[in-house]
Amino acid sequence: MNIKKEVFGHCPNGEKVFLYTLINPKGISVKITNYGAIITSIEMADKNGKKENVVLGFPCLDDYISTDYLSNYPYFGAVCGRYCNRIGGGKLTIEGVGYQLAINNGPNHLHGGLTGFDKKVWAPKTIEMPDYVGLELKYRSVHLEENYPGNLDVSVLYKLTHKNELQIEYKAIADRTTVVNLTNHTYFNLNGGKENIFNHQLQINSKKRTVNDETLIPTGEIADVTNTPFDFSSVKYVGKDIAALPDGYDLNYVLGNTEKKMVQAAKLSEVNSGRSISVFTNEPGIQLYTGYWIPSLKNQFGSYSGLALETQHFPDTPNHPEFPTTLLSPGETYKSKTIFLFETN
Numbered sequence: 122m123n124i125k126k127e128v129f130g131h132c133p134n135g136e137k138v139f140l141y142t143l144i145n146p147k148g149i150s151v152k153i154t155n156y157g158a159i160i161t162s163i164e165m166a167d168k169n170g171k172k173e174n175v176v177l178g179f180p181c182l183d184d185y186i187s188t189d190y191l192s193n194y195p196y197f198g199a200v201c202g203r204y205c206n207r208i209g210g211g212k213l214t215i216e217g218v219g220y221q222l223a224i225n226n227g228p229n230h231l232h233g234g235l236t237g238f239d240k241k242v243w244a245p246k247t248i249e250m251p252d253y254v255g256l257e258l259k260y261r262s263v264h265l266e267e268n269y270p271g272n273l274d275v276s277v278l279y280k281l282t283h284k285n286e287l288q289i290e291y292k293a294i295a296d297r298t299t300v301v302n303l304t305n306h307t308y309f310n311l312n313g314g315k316e317n318i319f320n321h322q323l324q325i326n327s328k329k330r331t332v333n334d335e336t337l338i339p340t341g342e343i344a345d346v347t348n349t350p351f352d353f354s355s356v357k358y359v360g361k362d363i364a365a366l367p368d369g370y371d372l373n374y375v376l377g378n379t380e381k382k383m384v385q386a387a388k389l390s391e392v393n394s395g396r397s398i399s400v401f402t403n404e405p406g407i408q409l410y411t412g413y414w415i416p417s418l419k420n421q422f423g424s425y426s427g428l429a430l431e432t433q434h435f436p437d438t439p440n441h442p443e444f445p446t447t448l449l450s451p452g453e454t455y456k457s458k459t460i461f462l463f464e465t466n
């Protein structure tokens with residue numbers, strides 16, 4: 122058996138949710154719950170063969186729905202949608218009709234609103250194939266849920282391959298024109314959480330970033346990162362220039378893969394454990410968030426305890442027609458793919 126299923130907990134309405142453990146022949150195991158499509162744990166060996174969890178997460182549902190956690194909510198491991206990251210002022214206009222989305226982050230809309238995809242119960246289906254084990258999760262977001270127009274049928278397929286990749290395939294169709302931008306909000310800490318992520322090394326294959334205003338909404342300017350603290354185009358310690366940024370890194374890098382081809386966006390590594398994770402995507406952007414706002418909970422976590430590499434379309438695209446579009450029309454299929462490749466040297 123390469124997929125295990127157990128009860129993860131009960132939602133406030135009594136609905137039971139499950140935890141699935143996908144295991145590959147090389148000993149990587151990934152735990153995913155159908156609550157929020159959340160990755161709760163990824164265990165991989167270090168250079169001495171010691172297996173540890175390399176992502177931030179909790180062992181049971183109660184921790185994910187506790188007031189403590191939600192009052193300072195960092196979206197550990199969740200799928201964010203219908204629109205991940207921010208929409209300025211929550212203002213969305215589609216085909217001339219305005220929609221006011223929830224304001225849940227300063228003056229802006231963040232990660233799909235008050236009850237985004239990260240808090241929904243998804244319909245699960247396990248898959249065993251010769252070269253991977255998988256979990257498919259489906260969810261129907263109804264017309265005007267969180268005030269987004271159109272019924273949207275979403276699926277997220279997690280595949281743990283025999284080649285030590287976790288592939289994430291997102292698909293969505295709508296019955297009227299809407300916006301879609303999906304990501305996974307896993308925070309990595311490759312040394313199993315023994316210290317913060319300053320000693321991790323990071324390379325991001327980009328020389329450009331979308332410039333933000335003070336509320337983290339893009340101004341529209343695309344700036345070169347050369348010779349700035351934002352430059353990760355060559356391998357650099359995450360902590361090297363972080364002191365220049367009071368809240369650490371929280372920005373979108375422009376990947377320039379205009380043809381929606383898979384490209385390597387980033388590689389994160391940690392020398393003591395020998396572990397690394399490479400990120401591939403067909404998205405035009407990737408958010409680097411170094412977790413300044415992660416709360417301390419149960420004597421764990423806290424600022425800079427993990428970092429997220431979120432593949433995505435650019436923040437606030439609905440209000441920036443010059444950015445690659447996030448509109449989805451009836452008859453089209455939204456498709457997005459992310460691959461995390463795990464390696465130990």
Ligand code: BGC
Binds near residue numbers: 195414
């Ligand atoms: C955003 C951060 C936010 C974090 C947790 C990231 O995707 O860019 O600004 O604090 O998610 O919500």
